[in-house]
Amino acid sequence: MFNTIEADLRRFDSTGQTRPAPRIIGIGGYTSDIPVSTLAIASASAAVSALQSLCASELGHIPDATVDAAAIDHWCKGSVQPANWSMQPQWDRFSRDYRTENGWIRLHTNAEHHRDAALSVLGRPTTPDEVEREITRWDSESLEAAIVEAGGCAAQLRLTRAWHTHPQGRALSLEPIVAWDEAPSHPCRWNLTSSQRPMSGLRVLDATRVLAGPVATRFLASLGADVLRIDPPDWNEDGNAIEMTVGKTCAGLDLRDKQDRATFRRLIQTADVLVHGYRADALEKLGFGVDACRALNPGLITVCLNAYGWTGPWTNRRGFDSLVQRSTGLAEVRDNGVVALPYQVLDHATGYLMAATALHALRYQREHGKTLSARLSLARQAKLLLDHRGDRATQCAPFEATQHRRYQEDLEQTDWGPVRRLRPAYMIAGIDSGWDRPAHHLRSDVPAWRPKVEE
Known part of the structure; x- marks a missing residue:
């Protein structure tokens, strides 16, 4: 590889x-x-x-x-x-796999606007249990398309052979790694x-x-x-x-x-x-x-x-x-x-x-x-x-x-x-690999480069 x-x-x-x-x-x-x-x-x-x-x-x-x-x-x-x-936790409470009418679908709702998009398609449920009940009424492919169209993130669970015949899977197979x-x-x-x-x-x-x-x-x-x-x-x-x-x-x-x-x-x-x-x-x-x-x-x-x-x-x-x-x-x-x-x-x-x-x-x-x-x-x-x-x-x-x-x-x-x-x-060998400052909150610094050493 x-x-x-x-x-x-x-x-x-x-x-x-x-x-x-x-x-x-x-x-x-x-x-x-x-x-x-x-x-x-x-x-x-x-x-x-x-x-x-x-x-x-x-x-x-x-x-x-x-x-x-x-x-x-x-x-x-x-x-x-x-x-x-x-x-x-790394995952929002709605980010998980759900059983649909004919398969499974994964919602990705860590971002607030992605969460709002998915929940709007589902009638704005307020708990994961309510989401689960609503999703059981949906066809996987239809729900995926609806959430994506609304600006959210979701993926139905496909078999590999289905991916290989999907238009995106076929296109990707011709792409280089870089x-x-x-x-x-x-x-x-x-x-x-x-x-x-x-x-x-x-x-x-x-x-x-x-x-x-x-x-x-x-x-x-x-x-x-x-x-x-x-x-x-x-x-x-x-x-x-x-x-x-x-x-x-x-x-x-x-x-x-x-x-x-x-x-x-x-x-x-x-x-x-x-x-x-x-x-x-x-x-x-x-x-x-x-x-x-x-x-x-x-x-x-x-x-x-x-x-x-x-x-x-x-x-x-x-x-x-x-x-x-x-x-x-x-x-x-x-x-x-x-x-x-x-x-x-x-x-x-x-x-x-x-x-x-x-x-x-x-x-x-x-x-x-x-x-x-x-x-x-x-x-x-x-x-x-x-x-x-x-x-x-x-x-x-x-x-x-x-x-x-x-x-x-x-x-x-x-x-x-x-x-x-x-x-x-x-x-x-000969290289100091490591980090010179600890992890910190997003947007906690000014948008500027650090002073260069020679400066």
Whole structure:
């Protein structure tokens, strides 16, 4: 799987140079019929490999690197352990699977406007039990379509063979893991100045939310990048922010507001990388599509994410990992209920691949003076899992029997309370990987870059 991923990541790499790969230690815990751990480990390894390639290009040598397979599993399940307090649940009380008249459907209602959309279709019930009773009267496909049309997020549970014949499934099957686009020549403004913190000085504008994009920018922040996360005024995800804001600056802008749009425009002009998870048409409508951003900043590397792929009828459909699992057949009915994958591997794998994409694009820009943009989707990683379904190259121990959780010694004083955070799951020789500020609330900082060291 690693080789398959690397081939797509390195589509613009024709140098013939040795392709570095980190050493994998330990074992992942989830590789039964669906190779969940294999995908997570391969994706994280691809991100580390991309860093090795960049260091080789800039520093003249390939640093040794190791990825801890068991630690990757732990990171994908949750990286923090609260110290004598309880964390907020990650799921809204209506976010669950429901039995319909002829099958199952998953609602995703963590965002208030998504919750309101779904409940409006169902006659505005006030409790999950009332939602359950109402949904039993619906056909799965009809309810999915109604909620999506209302601006909500839902996915009926499909069999994999149904997904393969669905128009979106057919379109996605023709997409690469990373869809690259090359822009005219433009020199790279960023320079690798610190071998210990190789991404120091790199300005990453993060317009992503749950969870893949934040995983990507968390990885870059762990290597020293200046990550500035921007959230709209009505977005809240406290259940995930404690995982994903570590090492970042977290500000808020309303891109419908004239003054905030001007601020965002200035940030684009001074950024090196833009990572965003808006639907395919959303930033275009706001005036910040790829072409508009290139006009503002010709050297801007853009890494874009959506849920269901960049071709086909669902290109602009809202979606999340849990929904894509249901749409593609990765989740299944078992023991009179829906069983999903053991963690949100589509999010985490895509996040690591987005980080790898940004690093490959940086190296290419440094070596060739040309700017790349890239598009990835959660559903394309679902295809990877389905393509490798049944692969059992390694017999792995049960998850709980793998290596014990290894937390950092010092407590991290977050805005929610003190936590212990796992040590990074990757180790690169000579590089200090970690975060220089604790997790904190969204929109708690001003929308500005940190001062550069030389300033």
